[in-house]
Amino acid sequence: MITRSEIIWLGVSAGVMGSLIGGMMLGIGMDLIVNGQPLGWLLTLPGAPASALPGWLLARKLARNL
Numbered sequence: 001m002i003t004r005s006e007i008i009w010l011g012v013s014a015g016v017m018g019s020l021i022g023g024m025m026l027g028i029g030m031d032l033i034v035n036g037q038p039l040g041w042l043l044t045l046p047g048a049p050a051s052a053l054p055g056w057l058l059a060r061k062l063a064r065n066l
Helices: 004-033 038-044 047-064
Strands: none
Touching: 004 038, 004 047
16 A cells, blocks of 8 residues: 555655756756757757656556555
8 A cells, every 4th residue: 555655755756856857958958059059959848748757657666566
């Protein structure tokens, strides 16, 4: 059985990891775009979906414990 504390820690860790990954992709991508390299769009556009990936993986790991 999954406890409430496990769900809370899942939310905290998914939020922190997601913001770190998405923020780094967005920051590096925007820096490249501002400096005139269109290759930065390849980091900027998938930044939001990539930030959700750690939370999804952690939730799958937690659901496997059922």
